[in-house]
Amino acid sequence: MNTTSSQLTIGVVAPLTGRLAPLGKPLTYALKALAPQLEHVRNGSRRYDVSVAVRDSRSDPAAARRAVHDLMTTDRAHIVLTMAGTQVLPAVADACEELGVPCLSTTFPWQAYVHSRGAGPGHSFRWTYHFAWGLDDIATVFARMWEQAGAGQAVGCLWNDDLQGSLLRHQEYGFAPVTSARGHTLVDLGPYREPATDFQQQVDRMREHGADTVTSAATAADLALFHRQARQARQAGLRPRLITCSRWLTYPHTHTTAAPDIHAELADARVATLVYWSPDHPYRSSLNGATCADLAHAYQQDTGESWLQPLGLAHALAETAHRALSTADDPTDRAAVARAIASTTFSTIAGTLDWKQGPTPNIALLRLSGGQWHPGPQGPRLAVVTNTDTPEVPVTGELTPT
Template sequence: MRSSLATVAHKEAGMRPDSSLCVGAVVPRTGRLARLGDPLSFVIDMLAPRLTEVRNTRRHPLRFATRDSRSDPVHAAQAVRELVEHDRADVVITMAGTKVLPAVAGACEALGVPCVSTTFPWQAYVYSRADDIDHRFDWTYHFAWGLDDIAAVFADIWERLDDTPAVGCLWNDDLQGRLLRHDRHGFAPAAARRGHTLTDPGGYREPAADFTPHIRHLRRHGATVVTSAATAADLALFHRQAREAGYLPRLITCSRWLTYPHIDPHDGPARGRHELADARVATLVYWTPSHPHRSSLDGSTADELAAAYQQGTGKPWLQPLGLAHALVEVAHHALTHADDPADRRAVARAIGRTRLDTIAGPLDWTSGPTPNIALIPLVGGQWHPTRDGHRLAVVTNSAAPDVPVTADVAPTS
């Protein structure tokens, strides 16, 4: 099947009737991830009317095409096929979904079309598609952070407490949990290098039904901090059951859905949000309106992008907004600097040599930890309750000192 997909792609590359170029986007417009696709949809709607051409050795008309992944890996792969066969996409961009994103990247690799993606740790991106952490993909590129970066940020947060806490792990039994536990490239060894001892009660299956055994284990081992990568619904269940059992961790750190303002794509925005309202969950932060970066397209600031999103949608800014904008920046840059923007292989090579200052920060594919990867730094954040809901405060900034700290770490109430 892979060879037939590639044949279709290469035939399509030779059927271009004009000099126009196309940026294709796979976006979860429907299904459980739909809310998480909003930033990329907004950015494309905002930028497409402004980015109508690419100036390379000559001018090429530029258009954007979007296909719905339906929040499902099978439909995501089909969306890539449609972008290649019907829209003649020269490069594909995507974000969101620990199973959907690898499906998009895998389809692009099989079809021979360049792809740029973002939003989850690079180790997960590689290991969800290959057995070797140093595997070199021909067509697909990713920018994000590593599990070791998350561990460093969380250690920064834990160390803001008065003592050195014993840290308990709440990790699932899927790929995510296995990678967090990985003895070389995972979260656990990076935390150990900072001098932290982790206690792991074992994985759980999502969605979780009962955390009682995990709570007993963490309590028995004196874990005063809990670190997790759970969905909001699962974390809310743990928080509720822990309180009912009289187990009150001083702090919870979570790297998954809690980077968003208490939105759980599995169960809608309501469930989990209210139960975690007083938990002061700490999380990773990769983009805020206060980040001191500008768009490579027009010089607009992070604060201006966030304001445009809030004005245009009536919704609070989301961290993926900056990454979504950077996806378009990278795609446009690659088409502009490719030896031949109508040659997909040339566009892929252009991505691989990209060094670009974006609204999400500097991206450099020439110096990543493995081939096909560019890194962005993380800072530490914590959700603080306010009169109007919740505010994501920056509480540590060791990896990015130019991002201002706006609050101290506050123990769970």
């Protein structure tokens, strides 16, 4: 048996500094926790030493591109992992596509991943692969929660004037096809520039159309401002009975901002959101057998901070990289590693990933549950309130309209 050892490198682009830094912690933590399992890869009869090279995206697209270049020229990476940032993540993927290195990413709706790179559904990238959910999946989960809350048919849409907002408004790929089929009427409250300074126009339009439900993809600060103005205008009309919000509100608002007034406002709003990973998900790591609960508990013990949904996905990134290097015809050949990802179907701590059955090439889908942030003595707690598409995930709380 040939046991010659060779060197492989897993490159990582993570937001270690800048505004996205809070979202980079789960990835750096997962890599540290899995360090013993990532030190070596056995591919057939050969054993390879593996190094992990982490470069800072600085939460900036241009810096992220430079990080990929450094990973290729200095670290000789065989695969690149990344997550977080509506502008940073596509910059990493595009750089990898241009330089010819396999890239694996997550935490970004697949339509946004494709469109932000100047492509459309059906386009096949050679080097770059992604796992997440679709905007249609978010719309389905949100609509179920609107119905569960007994909300009216009119839903106010608080969407920005950037990529995220334009895709959510898209008549083919956005929310409309899913929600209209379920009998809901989407009322666009008007685009706004982030960070927002005033939402009075949007609040007035919400009251004008009698929209007692609002859906958004706002930042924590912007959503708190909107809710404050809507609450103050309650005597002149209606206050939202339920707010569903993706993007930043999939994280505890106490994690993404330090402002106590924002914490209080969003605790009062009881925002509902999508749930793609939690300690209650019944999955295990393919590398060390850890459960979701094990991973969340270890993160809290080691960092003193609450678990975050991207933690499970960060762990799955490392699992998939290890799997690709283990199963590629030649793990030192980047093209062979890319082909290995494309043919991968396996179980991870984030669930089953299958790049052969995606909605479009290069995409593996994750299924979503619906959740709501409930205030508690230890801060906001994310309760799973609907699990139609994830029956294996237990419901841990009731949806509570305001």
